Amino acid sequence: MLILQCPYCGIQCDETELAPGGEAHLKRYGPGSTDEEFEAYLFERKNPLGVHFERWRHANGCGKWFLAARSTTTLEVFGTYKAQTTEPPAEIVAAIKAKLPDWEGRQ
Amino acid sequence: MRRYSAFAIAREALRHHTGWERAWRSPEPKKRYNVIVIGAGGHGLATAYYLGKNYGIRDIAVLEKGWLGGGNTGRNTTIIRSNYLQDPSAAIYEKSRSLYETFSQDLNYNAMFSPRGVMMLAQTQHEIRGYQRTAHANVLQGVQTEFISPERVKEIVPIINVGGPRYPVLGALWQPRAGSARHDAIAWGYARACSGMGMDIIQKCEVTGVRSEGGVVTGVNTSKGDIDCEKLAIVVAGHSGHLAGMAGFRLPIESVALQALVSEPIKPCMDCVVMANTVHGYMSQSDKGEMVIGGGADGYNNYTQRGSFHHIEETIRALVETFPMISRLKMMRMWGGIVDMTGDRSPIISKTPLGNIFINCGWGTGGFKSIPGSGWAMAELVAKGEPGPLAAEFGLDRFKEGRFIDESVAAGVAH
Numbered sequence: 001m002l003i004l005q006c007p008y009c010g011i012q013c014d015e016t017e018l019a020p021g022g023e024a025h026l027k028r029y030g031p032g033s034t035d036e037e038f039e040a041y042l043f044e045r046k047n048p049l050g051v052h053f054e055r056w057r058h059a060n061g062c063g064k065w066f067l068a069a070r071s072t073t074t075l076e077v078f079g080t081y082k083a084q085t086t087e088p089p090a091e092i093v094a095a096i097k098a099k100l101p102d103w104e105g106r107q
Numbered sequence: 108m109r110r111y112s113a114f115a116i117a118r119e120a121l122r123h124h125t126g127w128e129r130a131w132r133s134p135e136p137k138k139r140y141n142v143i144v145i146g147a148g149g150h151g152l153a154t155a156y157y158l159g160k161n162y163g164i165r166d167i168a169v170l171e172k173g174w175l176g177g178g179n180t181g182r183n184t185t186i187i188r189s190n191y192l193q194d195p196s197a198a199i200y201e202k203s204r205s206l207y208e209t210f211s212q213d214l215n216y217n218a219m220f221s222p223r224g225v226m227m228l229a230q231t232q233h234e235i236r237g238y239q240r241t242a243h244a245n246v247l248q249g250v251q252t253e254f255i256s257p258e259r260v261k262e263i264v265p266i267i268n269v270g271g272p273r274y275p276v277l278g279a280l281w282q283p284r285a286g287s288a289r290h291d292a293i294a295w296g297y298a299r300a301c302s303g304m305g306m307d308i309i310q311k312c313e314v315t316g317v318r319s320e321g322g323v324v325t326g327v328n329t330s331k332g333d334i335d336c337e338k339l340a341i342v343v344a345g346h347s348g349h350l351a352g353m354a355g356f357r358l359p360i361e362s363v364a365l366q367a368l369v370s371e372p373i374k375p376c377m378d379c380v381v382m383a384n385t386v387h388g389y390m391s392q393s394d395k396g397e398m399v400i401g402g403g404a405d406g407y408n409n410y411t412q413r414g415s416f417h418h419i420e421e422t423i424r425a426l427v428e429t430f431p432m433i434s435r436l437k438m439m440r441m442w443g444g445i446v447d448m449t450g451d452r453s454p455i456i457s458k459t460p461l462g463n464i465f466i467n468c469g470w471g472t473g474g475f476k477s478i479p480g481s482g483w484a485m486a487e488l489v490a491k492g493e494p495g496p497l498a499a500e501f502g503l504d505r506f507k508e509g510r511f512i513d514e515s516v517a518a519g520v521a522h
Contacts, residue, residue, distance in 0.1 A: 001416055002407075016417045020406035022361070039507040043359035043450045047348035052408050072362070072408045 002075065006058045007066050007082045013058060021055030023047075024067045025086060025106075049073055051096055051103055053088055056080075069096055108303030110215050130295060131175075131302035136309050136334050140168045142489060143327060143336040145314050145350060147171035149180040149290075149475065150467055151342035152297035152308075153482020154489065156214075159304040161483070162490035167306040168336075169298075170329060172313040176294025179344050182412070182444035183475040184367045184401040186380050186391065188225040188285035190252045192241045193512045195500035196453060197248040200473075202497060203480025207288055210479065216296030218288045219394070224379035225285035226263065228429070229254075230274035231385055238280035252282045266376050266432050273428060274386055287380060287391060293478055317354040323462035324354075338463045340489050345410065345445030347468035356460045358468070359506050360447045364414035365404040365472050368441035370433065372396030386425030390433075398433060400426060404446060404472055414443040446471050451511035456484050456498040465489050466503075 002015040023045050029037040046052070052072045057065050067085075069078040069092050078099065079092045088106065096103055109115065109128055119126050142158060144151045147169045158164045171177075187207050189200035210218040229235045238254055245252040257269045260279045269276040298308055309331065316328035317339065326335035341350045345362045372395050382389035387403040402422030405414045419441060427434045449455060449469040454477070456467050467485045470477055484497035494502065500512060 015415055023408075035507055040357070043506045044357045045348070045359065045361050047358070047361050047408060049346075049349050049410055054407065070407075072410045075409070075411055 002077070004056060004068050004077060004080050006061060006064070007080050008064045009058065009062045011058075011061060013061060017058065017060045019057045019059040021057055021065065024053040024055045025088070027086075046107065048107075051078070051100065051106075053106065055083070108299065111217075130299040131308055133310065134307045136168055136170075136307065136312065136329070136331050139326075139335040140307075141166035141336070142338045142340065143167070143334060144169045144340045144342055145327070146178075146341070146343040147175045147294075147298065147308055147310065148178045148342070148344065149176065149293050149297065149478035150344070150470070150481050150485070151340070152176075152294060152301060153478050154340055154342055154467065154485040155301045155306055155482075156297045156304075157482050157486035158490055159301065159306060161486055164490060165305050167301070168334065169301065169306065169308045170312045170314055170327070170334075171308070171310045174310050175298055175308065176291060179444040179446065179474050180290055180294045180478070182367070182442050183290060184389065184391065184399050185287040185290050185475055186225060186285075186382075186389070186401075187220075187287055187476040188282055188380075189250050189476070190225070190227065190241060190245055190280055190282045190285070191250075191514065192244050193453075193514060194244075194248060195512050196514055197245065197250050199480045199484060199497050199501075200477055201248070201250050201480075202483060203477045204285065206479030206483065208284075210288070210293070210296065214296040214300045216292060216299060218292045218296055220286065220288040222284050222286040223391075224263070224281065224283045226255075226260065226379055226381050227280040228260070228276050228381065228383045228385075229278040229280070230276060230383060232277070234385060235277050238278070241280055250282070251284055252280055255279050255281045263379060264377055264381055266430055267381065268429055268431050274383075276429070285380070290475060293475075297482075314350065314353070317350070317464070319354070319461055319464075324464045338465070338489055340465045340467065340485060342467045342485065344468060344470065344474060345447050347447050347466065351459070351466065354459065354461055354464055358455070358466075358503075359450050360455075360469055361408055362410055362445050362447055363405050363407065364409040364412065364443045365401075365446045366414040366418060366441060366443045367399065367401040368419060368438050369393070369397040369399050370436040371439050373398070373436070376432070381429075383425060383429055386429070388422040388426040388429070390426055390430065397439065398436060404448070410445055412443045412445055446474065448472075450506065452514045453512035454481070454501055455503055456481065456488060456494065456501040457503040458488070458492075458494075459503065463492075
């Protein structure tokens with residue numbers, strides 16, 4: 001069972017307490033953007049074999065959205081962080097690099 | 108390729124079964140093929156088969172990273188149905204169902220297709236309206252379904268509890284000609300027929316790169332060396348995004364785990380497939396007597412072929428309410444497959460941004476039932492370079508144009 005720590009209330013939550021919210025750090029395109037950009041924002045996903053940055057909501061808890069770095073091939077969790085950021089924070093990137101030295105970074 | 112028949116069994120019985128040949132050859136790859144199909148699951152093999160049968164293209168290699176039919180083809184609940192709301196879905200799934208009916212005769216391989224009927228329970232007022240609408244749509248589409256009463260449900264499935272308590276059965280969408288088939292036989296049957304037509308099925312051959320020149324594919328790099336090709340068909344379900352990444356384009360696909368499980372075998376108690384979409388569980392009885400149970404997909408990206416335990420618990424909890432007699436059954440095995448989900452929960456059979464690369468993916472939780480129809484439509488796309496009537500609506504461009512085939516809304520759940 002997947003266990004993530006909510007970065008707001010600090011609780012170790014198992015996945016029955018959480019709602020998955022898909023890929024994190026999507027850039028929202030709005031008025032003035034091209035059709036391709038808007039299509040990519042709505043539908044295209046990285047869906048990587050390996051490190052995935054994703055959104056979760058502590059649905060049966062504090063109710064807040066947070067972000068997590070997790071491996072889709074081993075289900076290992078590298079860390080969770082608050083959602084008010086457009087890039088993964090340095091300590092999360094360091095934690096991933098420590099476990100996976102060959103990781104090429106977020107594409 | 109020697110034909111299987113009652114006579115062949117009698118002949119082999121007399122000579123101690125020394126005359127059976129291998130069902131398919133395991134050759135080393137040639138340097139060049141007309142068409143390379145990546146993925147020797149049901150969909151990939153069906154694509155190769157109908158390319159040979161319908162279009163006479165036989166210079167084909169089917170490359171497989173693992174073993175033949177070892178992905179989702181061997182990891183499903185073998186349900187075959189075509190009671191879809193949207194016209195393009197109904198057309199391709201009905202084509203598929205009708206091809207399953209004649210599969211054994213066509214391929215001379217016993218697929219054990221059993222048109223035992225599929226029942227989708229309506230357990231809320233919303234579902235009653237939804238399934239009545241589907242039944243009306245199916246009349247127009249030429250798919251034989253009907254909306255039946257709770258009394259008729261109880262008559263067809265005596266072990267069902269129609270009285271609730273949480274979700275009483277208020278009716279059902281009944282497709283009598285739907286059913287199930289033996290999943291391995293589908294992959295093996297196609298593989299044998301492809302091999303018989305002279306195609307090369309190459310297992311344990313992982314594709315590591317896709318080569319192109321001037322935006323047109325020239326070949327692939329594999330763990331067994333480089334192979335050139337004129338056309339490339341990518342038919343790899345859960346790993347489609349990974350392969351598309353090698354070719355240099357992205358897909359509107361996310362890969363998640365979908366699980367199923369079987370109970371210990373019991374005496375025959377249910378001779379059709381029952382799906383309960385409100386509570387998210389479906390069940391049928393295999394020929395061995397095991398109750399085959401499936402549920403909802405997980406909500407997060409996953410390539411590990413195992414899913415969340417709490418989904419199993421939810422599924423079983425729901426089914427125990429609907430089928431009280433299974434409450435003491437021991438569950439014997441569980442497994443997970445990686446399904447490729449698109450935004451509208453409909454598949455992609457499409458040209459790609461690169462010339463002569465075609466992709467067939469996004470079947471999500473409905474892959475097994477669609478194998479023959481998907482192969483039929485994909486073969487037409489690969490052979491002609493343009494999609495035929497079955498595949499035309501399933502192009503990648505529908506996401507840009509907002510032309511969704513929105514089965515996610517139509518079904519309300521994974522389907």
